[in-house]
Amino acid sequence: MEADRSPLNWWRRKSLRFRLTATASAVLALALAVAAWLLVGVLGQALIASTDKVAYQRAREVVALADDGRLSDPVPVSDGTIVQVLDSRGRISHVTLGADRLVPLVGARARESVLPDGQGRFVDGGPYGIPGPLRVVVLRADRGRTVIVARSFKDVGDSLTTTVHMLVIGTPVLLLLLGAASWLIIGRTLRPITALRRGAAEISGTARARRLPVPEARDEVHELATTLNDMLARLEAAEASQRALISDAAHELRSPLASIRLQLEVALGHPDGQEWPETAEGVLEDTLRLSRLAEGMLTLARLDERRSPARRQPVDLGELIGATAERYGDVLVKVTVARPAVVDGDAMDLGRVLVNLLDNAVRHAGSQVGVELSTEGAEAVITVTDDGPGIPEADRERVFNRFTRLDSSRSRDDGGAGLGLAIVRETVRAHGGSVHLEDASPGLRAVVRLPLSAT
Structure with a gap:
């Protein structure tokens, strides 16, 4: 029970639409969070760099005025920049209007740490009566003087804070909108699959045409529907073949059963005048x-x-053909082995192939049957030829179907049930080969091709 309640199992039980939407929303949330963090960071750095640049420019201007001896008190800066000029003893000599004349914005130790590079630093403006932080730049002037320039960072900080608040509020709203859009888009994307499911649910075993709806879009769902319809077509063909097989089998079974029943009923109805050995033979x-x-x-x-094949072992086709042909006598069946050939397979199944082909050939032959073994490339070729009436070209493929017998075969008392050639083709296919019939002028030739053994 605990395993069933695990988050992973809970996730697996959810619908595909839910999982896709949740996954897309999670990825979007992560992307938006990273984008917001980068935005705030880059914007903050850009604003700090802009403030430092302005402060540095003002500091350079004041240094130039001090070095030229043209520096006045108060320092003529009108853009809200705070300037303090310290003499060599660290006392404030010049300031802008409203600036502190007693306490430097940066202490002596701090001034020494920032003087070499002239980079800005943050200073709390509270002790100096200035709200918010200050961005301070310190430069050295002639005669040991030091120029301190500060700009208020409160407005910039307020802008960053407002941006953060907007992102905190706007990002979830945007995420909800994107999640809802993903839900709708994924739903429309999965709609053809839903149609496939409903179509599959409506298919019954008695339906004549069992096909699934194919979407117009040439996408993966279209390919899936096409593949499933092809599968249904193959299943229908297999079902039709199975029904035909059952029907033909029932027809073939009915005739001998009816004959047995009739003979026994006649014998039992007239026991005194019945020839029981003849009845038993029938x-x-x-x-x-x-x-x-x-x-x-x-x-x-x-x-x-x-x-x-049930077993795979080397089979010498020459020996197998010779042993099989002995059953029919040397006069009727002529065996020719052009080249020895060994294949991998089941000797019993391959022997059944030869027996079925020879039985058909002997049954229809006029005077002689020939069996020849040769090789062509990586294949062994077995040909069984008779000099009988042959089979019309239009029927040479049809006779491999189950329970298929031509009229000439059906009219003969020794005709089979029409399974011999079907067994031949299925057995040869199981061994990776092929079989077909061709005209022998006169007669018929059965050609069997089997892959030679690799060893």
Whole structure:
């Protein structure tokens, strides 16, 4: 419970709009605080430098008058600058009107510390009856005299104080305005995402066209909506394929089941005149058909699930082709190994590919089937050729679909369920290869390409 109440978890539970607005406001607050601090600092330094410059200029003027012996008492300065001229013994000899004639604005020790550089320094004006601080510049004149020039810093300090007060009041107000603007802007920015969420919520499993609204702006949200719609299109295609598979499977299962049921009902209805061995053979044939269908569907299901070979080990395709071709006899199947080839994969799955291709070739061949192994670059090429009627070019890609059988295959009693070539393509793809059909003139040629083993 304590972990759930932590600030981090509290922050994570907030909406994206709130977190973005809070983050933007925090960054703005930090930026405004730094900007205000820099403004006050730079403005203060600029005002101090300006005051020191004026005081220094007045001090240089008084020094020039003193060195020329033209200095009068009171000192002729009319811009509010306070001037004290000290003789060599530290006594005040000349002042401006209203200035103190008894106590120097800067003590002897302080005068020694500021005389070498002529920089200004702050002095409290209270002891001299002057409100606020003073900015004082001290210069040396001829015959041991010292010129002290001071300018009131009260007006400048009041201006800085007013500026600080305005920033203290204005910065939070500006931050609130910027935060509100960020809230509105982020809300408008996230509006397409809200539309996507509502569109996704309205999509049901029975909807024909399941698409999300795509915003007009060509931004990241547009790309997200487009990508999601592409994903929905792929899901629809997969769902349609799955429904077609279920429908075709149900159709394929219904025929042998109906045949088994009919044979058993006839046999049980007329037990005396029934040839039971013949009935058993018919039921066995339909049962084997069901078994082959179930095995093919399970094989496709495993291939769809893993999308890669169950085992990866070096497989000598020459040996595998020779062992597979022996099942059909030396007369019908002619094997040619142009170059040995080794691939990485599952020998059992690759053997099933060869069996399915050879079964189709033998089923449709007129007199002979040829199997050839060669290599092209980094690929092993297996070709299975028959001299049968072939397949029209328009149907050569369609026959790789599940439960697809051409009319010539459907009319034959030994035709399969239409899963053989589908298993071939999925198995070859799982091994990183490709398969296609081409015209053999006469007959048909199946070409399988597999990547050679790197070892």
